[in-house]
Amino acid sequence: MDVSKRQVGDVTILDLKGKITIGTGDVQLRNAVQEVMNSGANKVLINMGGVSTIDSSGIGELVSAYTTATNRGAKLKLYGLPDKVSDILTITQLITVFDVYDNEGDAVRSFA
Amino acid sequence: MPEEHRFHLAIGSRFENIELVQVVLKDCLQREGMNKDALDWVDLAVREALANAIKHGNEQNPAKQVHVDLRVDAGELVIRIEDEGVGFDPSQLGDPLAPENLLRPNGRGIFYMKSFMDQIEYGAGPGGGTMVTLRKRIAGPQSEAEAPRTESSQD
Secondary structure, eight states: OEEEEEEETTEEEEEEEEEEOTTTHHHHHHHHHHHHHHTTOOEEEEEEEEEEEEOHHHHHHHHHHHHHHHHTTOEEEEEOOOHHHHHHHHHTTGGGTSOEESSHHHHHHTTO | OOGGGOEEEEEESOTTHHHHHHHHHHHHHHHTTOOHHHHHHHHHHHHHHHHHIIIIISTTOTTSEEEEEEEEETTEEEEEEEOSSSOOOGGGOOOTTSTTTTTOSSOOHHHHHHHHSSEEEEEEOTTSSEEEEEEEEOSSGGGSSOOOOOOSSOO
């Protein structure tokens, strides 16, 4: 998986691309979120649009990222979920936990 | 079923080997005529089963193998995945939909497998490790762009 970081105003965006699966993408996601949290970012947006596959380990990392951010008083949101990723979050009822947006504009404005 | 659509693989307990199984699985299921949606869900279920076998069964010991047996019988895909661990009791797992478990980072793999497949069974393999059997119909109306089943609990 590839992770790249960019800034839109005071919102830090992580663009994910590829597989978030056990042993590879899950670790990269954990490290990327940890890095932005340690840098003091408190508005974090994860662009899921390029995610081709996610497994339970990847889902677990998203949950950990959410709880880590919340515990630090930061906000972490998702946007651009591919249909299958949305289905996977839905069947475990996590779709109700995350703030999820269709597009980047709506997601960025939601932090205001 | 044509003999070439049955295979057995043995992989060392490394997560990267999951991708090797996926390549063979995808090729086989495409030749069986499984549509992409159904194939994606089977792919995910098999990923979960392999990850469990490597991580929990064989404790990532690369000297221990995970055995994968795939066959299609009367339009039903049957995949058996067996590790060389000490066995496992799935009844001890918590319900990932319970409010107290919703934000746990783990404990969803078997739930996903149950959601994506028609049936899964756990048992002891001939070598004493854990053997999980995954079943999915690939012929007939059930194979048409089937969405994962939603369940109210893990049982």
